Amino acid sequence: MIYNLYIYNKHGVxxxxxxxxxxxxxxxxxxxxxxxxxxxxxxLKQVVNKLxxxxxxxxxxxxxxxxxxxxxxxxxxxLRFVLNTDPNCGDMRECIRYIYSAVFxxxxxxxxxxxxxxxxxxxxxxxxxxxxxxxxxxxxxGAA
Amino acid sequence: xxxxxxxxxxxxxxxxxxxxxVNAELFTLTYGAVVVQLLKDSEDVEQTSIQxxxxxxxxxxxxxxxFLAKANAGTCTDFKETGEVIAKVAFRMFLGVTVDCRHVVxxxxxxxxxxxxxxxxxxxxxxxxVELPEHCSTLAYCNLLCGVVRGALEMVGxxxxxxxxxxxxxxxxxxEISVSLKELVHEQYRDDDE
Numbered sequence: 001m002i003y004n005l006y007i008y009n010k011h012g013v014x015x016x017x018x019x020x021x022x023x024x025x026x027x028x029x030x031x032x033x034x035x036x037x038x039x040x041x042x043x044l045k046q047v048v049n050k051l052x053x054x055x056x057x058x059x060x061x062x063x064x065x066x067x068x069x070x071x072x073x074x075x076x077x078x079l080r081f082v083l084n085t086d087p088n089c090g091d092m093r094e095c096i097r098y099i100y101s102a103v104f105x106x107x108x109x110x111x112x113x114x115x116x117x118x119x120x121x122x123x124x125x126x127x128x129x130x131x132x133x134x135x136x137x138x139x140x141x142g143a144a
Numbered sequence: 145x146x147x148x149x150x151x152x153x154x155x156x157x158x159x160x161x162x163x164x165x166v167n168a169e170l171f172t173l174t175y176g177a178v179v180v181q182l183l184k185d186s187e188d189v190e191q192t193s194i195q196x197x198x199x200x201x202x203x204x205x206x207x208x209x210x211f212l213a214k215a216n217a218g219t220c221t222d223f224k225e226t227g228e229v230i231a232k233v234a235f236r237m238f239l240g241v242t243v244d245c246r247h248v249v250x251x252x253x254x255x256x257x258x259x260x261x262x263x264x265x266x267x268x269x270x271x272x273x274v275e276l277p278e279h280c281s282t283l284a285y286c287n288l289l290c291g292v293v294r295g296a297l298e299m300v301g302x303x304x305x306x307x308x309x310x311x312x313x314x315x316x317x318x319x320e321i322s323v324s325l326k327e328l329v330h331e332q333y334r335d336d337d338e
Contacts, residue, residue, distance in 0.1 A: 075212055076219070076300045101213030109209040116205065 010078025156236030200291020260324035
């Protein structure tokens, strides 16, 4: 099951938050929730960088609890994609890469009306994203 | 034969085969029309060159995401490799040509000097059908490319300086762009706790 998606730019601005299913509604505003998530990613990245041995590129892909899994993809341009799913979903990196290349690039980067750093509220973008995510086998798997 | 080619070249070919194409002549003529319009608007050759570079920069900051998403070029370990990737993969993917990358080592340069490379474009699609008239002989016609490289690299944390060194339109044998690294920019976050 796919829960939700966050997209941040390199300055930590949340460009998109989209929710398909969120079993646990957190208290507080959407803004606070997005900041909390970014803070978590930021700290986790610091930890990962500290723990990674010298050889090898640092970078984490996912972390999970018994209830959910956080799938993470960061581009060289500093875009961060966070896709939360149920813990039984396999490797979602390919899916996030697809969202980056076929949705973000096509409907945001190539869209002359989109200014970098603005929230992504373009209808076509959201439509393409929603269509892709709903087509994933992981979207329906594990549904209770 | 194909297996013996350097890997970057192959990556470039693959990327090129995946992207949408437009007619090369249409592209060249459109670019020409843009430059002519800029010249008319600004009435100044120097200003036009600057404007072209700015336009390129704005293209660069967007094009980089498409490049990263579609070219699968991986992560560069140093600036030298960045040069190779730009020359062999990026130029091939977006302009359909391969470019040579020459690494420049300044004689007497200190050991910690910032690296630089030159991109040598022999078969530059932008300059087909173009002649610079007398009063525009100093126009940096291909300055757009400098801007694209600068914009794209800035987005991945490399502040560079680019300059059009040679141009076939100036009577040189090829177009040559110098790219020199100025600064590696690390991530910074605004602390805006309310």
